[in-house]
Amino acid sequence: MVSDKGMKGLNLGAVARRVGLVPSALYRHFQNKDGMIDALLELIESRLVANVVAVRQETDDPLLALELLLRRHVRLIRENAGIPRIVFSEEVYGAKSQRKYRVHDLLRRYLGRVAEFFRESQQAGTVRTDLSPDELSVMFLGLVQPAAILWHVSDGGFDVTRQAEKAWGVFSEAIKNGEDKGPEAGRASPATREN
Amino acid sequence: MVSDKGMKGLNLGAVARRVGLVPSALYRHFQNKDGMIDALLELIESRLVANVVAVRQETDDPLLALELLLRRHVRLIRENAGIPRIVFSEEVYGAKSQRKYRVHDLLRRYLGRVAEFFRESQQAGTVRTDLSPDELSVMFLGLVQPAAILWHVSDGGFDVTRQAEKAWGVFSEAIKNGEDKGPEAGRASPATREN
DNA sequence: CTCTGTTGCGAATATACATTCACATGGTTT
DNA sequence: AAACCATGTGAATGTATATTCGCAACAGAG
Incomplete structure (x- = not known):
């Protein structure tokens, strides 16, 4: 609906x-309409968490897991276009501060799980350590979000999947821990590695 | 308000x-409330365009211009937190298809101008040419958007500026046209350069 | 069978809002 | 001064929607 x-x-x-x-x-x-929306948010969070759990079982490589998670995420919002509209709607994060914090927690929990993958990748030495997992998780969200909005306002005319793949390509290359990276940006893992 | x-x-x-x-x-x-919202959208678009025009005057380097534009964009939505709420509100891109297309056009025009900077950078040889300017412009939008949302739902507790700077750092390094980039991703500008 | 708790129904209520309209006011033109 | 136009006012109207309430059906427990 x-x-x-x-x-x-x-x-x-x-x-x-x-x-x-x-x-x-x-x-x-x-109890009332607010109760309904609360239930909706819980449902949405369970879907997001289900994706995280699923990719955990599909692979042990945290970086690959993120790629799979991104694909699942895209599929989820393509099939349930209502999800972003609920999460970012006024009813939900608008006036009532209580609900707003619910969404805040939802996002933080989800991003926290995403950050976990980044942390693991860093410990495995496959991702630069000069960026915090939290920052990386927000960037990760940025790979789909604008695409999803364009897809929506264009009535499905925009290719979210393709855009997300491209963005992931750029992003994953950029954060990978290669010693031959950029001039002064890629001085990752000088002495800060723990693994 | x-x-x-x-x-x-x-x-x-x-x-x-x-x-x-x-x-x-x-x-x-x-004429009615819809007319008011239309006027609001026009106002918002004029602000966005003003930023583009401003950075054009500040520098000739298109890549630097994008960095400045990003900063201005962050400042704009920090100072006018209502802007994203209007653009992404139900009233605007919700049911009525007419308004929805208005927002679509607004975004497309803005992203079109952003893409222009990327195109120029590619012609100047400073940005990889294996990514289309349009794709790059959407990624550009992704540098702020999730941060802005987190900033909002966290009641200003999230540091958008910092996140945007970090994301820009990663992104700009990733798209720069250096021959010493990654293993198999950075084979930019093979024979497709025109300038 | 009777009691009780659950679920559904239809009607009534309350509220918030956009919108319309008849009328007033004040400045500008002729 | 008279006519006119733009702007503002207060009251009235209509509509959408959440919410409450008394009553009915019904299933299971005793």
């Missing part, structure tokens, strides 16, 4: 119709 | 109070 009509289309009447009930009946299952 | 309360806070009553009028008086200046 959110994919089609946005958060505006997510009113109790429409939801009730969708599940074959009458608006007031929804109050038997949720 | 949008910075504080989000698009929800942007109702005619509040706007009227802010400018010392009564709600109905606003209809002497705008």
Whole structure:
């Protein structure tokens, strides 16, 4: 429903119709509309976490895991275009500070898991150590986010998948720990390596 | 007003109070609320364009211009936190397709100008030519966008400026046309250079 | 069978908002 | 001074939507 009509289309009447009930009946299952949105956020977080867990099982290489995670992420938001619209909607991170912090925590937890992969890569020596895992995780998010927005406003005309692949290519090359990198940027792992 | 309360806070009553009028008086200046939002979008676009024009005057080096543009962009959204909230709000790119395409055009025009800098850099030989200017412009947008969102949901606790600088560092190094880049990624400018 | 808790329904209520309209005011033109 | 135009006002209207409430159906426990 959110994919089609946005958060505006997510009113109790429409939801009730969708599940074959009458608006007031929804109050038997949720305290109020805010409760519904909270449940939605939990659902979304579980999807994101599921992706992290899945790629952990698919490979032991943390850098490869990130690439797989990126692909899954793209697929997730392509198939559920409502997810970004919910997470970044006014209803959610708008006025009410309580909900805003919920989203903040959601993002931080997800990015925390992403950062974990970077940390592992750094310890394995495959990623430069002059960038913090937290910073890297935010950059990682930046690989898809603008593409997703363009995809949405262009009504699916923009190729998110391709853009994400390209961006990952540039990004992963840039952060890899090669001693023959750039002139003065690639002085990674001087004495700070721990592994 | 949008910075504080989000698009929800942007109702005619509040706007009227802010400018010392009564709600109905606003209809002497705008056809309706949609007209107001359209005017807002125009204002925003003019700000973005102003930044592009400004950095053009500040330097002749297109790559340096992009760095300056990034800084200005960060400053713009830090000082006017409402801008991303307007551009990415439901009211704007939600249901009504007409408005959605307006935002699409706005983004495309802005990114088009960004892409122009990349094109020039490629012609000057300072940027790899195996990535299209359009792709690069989307990546450029990705340098700030997630940081801006984190900054917002964290109530200003996140350091956008720092994150953007770091991301630019990684990104600009990665796209620079150095023959001593990575193993198999940096084979830029084989015979496709025109300048 | 009766009691009780759960779920659904329809109607009523309240609220927030955009929008319209008839009228007032004040400056500018003729 | 009269006519006109732009701008502002207050009241009224309509609509969308969340929420509450009393009542009915119904299933399972005793």
